[in-house]
Amino acid sequence: MKLPEKNEIRKPTKTISGITPVAVMLPPRRCNHGACIYCPNLNVPQSYTPKSPVVMRAMEVRYDAYKQVRNRLKAFEAMNHPTDKIELIIMGGTFLQYPEKFQYEFIKDCYDALNNKKSKTLQEAQRRNEQAKHRCVALCIETRPDVCVEHIEKMRKWGVTRVELGVQIIDDKIYKKVKRGHTVQDVVRATEDLRNAGFKIGYHIMPGLPGSNMKKDLQLFKKLFSDQKFKPDQLKLYPCQVMPGSELEKMYWRGKYKPYTKEQIEKVLIKMLKNVPRYCRVMRVMREIPPEYLIAGTIRIDLRKEIENELRKKQSKLKEIRYREIGFALRDEKKINFDLKLRITRYKAAKGEEYFLEIVNKDDILFGLLRLRIFEEQATIRPTTFHQANIVNSKKTSQFKNTNKRAIVRELHVYGQALRLGEKGEVSQHKGLGKWLMNEAEKIVRKEKIKELAVISGVGVREYYKKLGYKLKNTYMVKNL
Ligand code: SF4
DSSP, X not given: OOOOOTTOOSSGGGGTTSSEEEEEEOOOOOBTTBOOTTSOOSSSSTTOOTTSHHHHHHHHTTTOHHHHHHHHHHHHHHTTOOOSEEEEEEESSOGGGSOHHHHHHHHHHHHHHHHTSOOSSHHXXXXXXXXXXSEEEEEEEEEOTTSSGGGHHHHHHHTOOEEEEEEEOSOHHHHHHTTOOOOHHHHHHHHHHHHHTTOEEEEEEXXXXXXXXXXXXXXXXXXXXXXXXXXXXXXXXXXXXXXXXSHHHHHHHTTSOOOOOHHHHHHHHHHHHHTOOTTOEEEEESOOOOGGGOSBSOOOTTHHHHHHHHHHHTTOOOOSHHHHBHHHHHXXXXXXXXXXXEEEEEEEETTEEEEXXXXXXXXXOEEEEEEEEEEEOOTTOOOOHHHHHHHHHHHHOSTTTTXXXXXXXXXEEEOHHHHHHXXXXXXXXXXXXXXXXXXXXXXXXXXXXXXXEEEEOOGGGHHHHHHTTOEEETTEEEEEO
């Protein structure tokens, strides 16, 4: 490989949103419920193929979490990417179903690798990471909607900030047909509890499943955003493909299933993308499946680019977050107006109020965002770490006597690298966007007469919140207002 020139960033889109993603792959293990009919069976981490880059990298070090993280950091450094703000992503199978001891060690190894030092306990590793060179600013776990609610407290102890749920489609009949082993009610429950505990929630959506069709896919997709029980913060759109060793492969050869054609996928994706509201980010479109592992479906993993270019040509704008991020506008050398303003979108979700705060310019280019949730603690609510933190607090003071309203910041994101890229221009005047967003969130909370604001914070961002007057309480950063 040719080494990058000084200051040349290889594959800049990898860190264009300001955070460096480090994916860590789990060793193979079957899910407890069996296998969904579209899931490949290839003796590698479930739902992945042997030639996926992340699987190959993991196999090289026998799925050792410590080595995977160290190797990724080195690779990013060699490509001149920043490695100070890291998002850890645990991938492959259902992590929360692995043996407890394994889960603990795996997470600890990840922090140890970021610190480049072995700690005695996870807590010690986290404390070290608060001031480490490579800080864990976000930690993401992929899981099933029926395997997460009971693990919320544990996930917070690990420093998890984002959960990706395999939702695929919100239809019980189809769940049965594809052997998902959970129901729509599980999705609703997981979404509500995760939201109240402050997590950012991503859904994986799979158009083209057996039992569905384009009309149904679109109808149910629209429901994701019209029904307050769902409203995810992020999406991954992975059309159903036929992969080796899956039950779907047998159905395909027997003529019982046909995946969407490239044209059908394109049509569905365009309509879906046009229906995504401004508070949701489409993280990925199409799964990266090496062509030799695709029995039927489309190999066009770059379909998103093609669709977006087409939409740009037609001047039809998308509202979803990624399409509007400053990093992409800078990459495309667009002329940027740096007159910034605050925009607030308020919407109802899972029995609470969500405030989506954005810093945008007049062309709707996005520089930073914050998600604030205000909700009422119900008597019947299932306790989460966040609730427990508040209950403890409310016993000590009388401030919650007349209200059981809670406020939590679920995400604060300023497009860091993008700002650095634009440092020569006027954009450098706008440092402090995070503070601006936090101030506005605090104003809303005060107006609601709530005396305390909590923030779900990656371990590596605690120092930042401390400077804004927040203190660590039960894994959350909390400020009395
Ligand atoms: S839950 Fe995910 S990993 Fe498990 S069988 Fe289904 S698709 Fe595969």
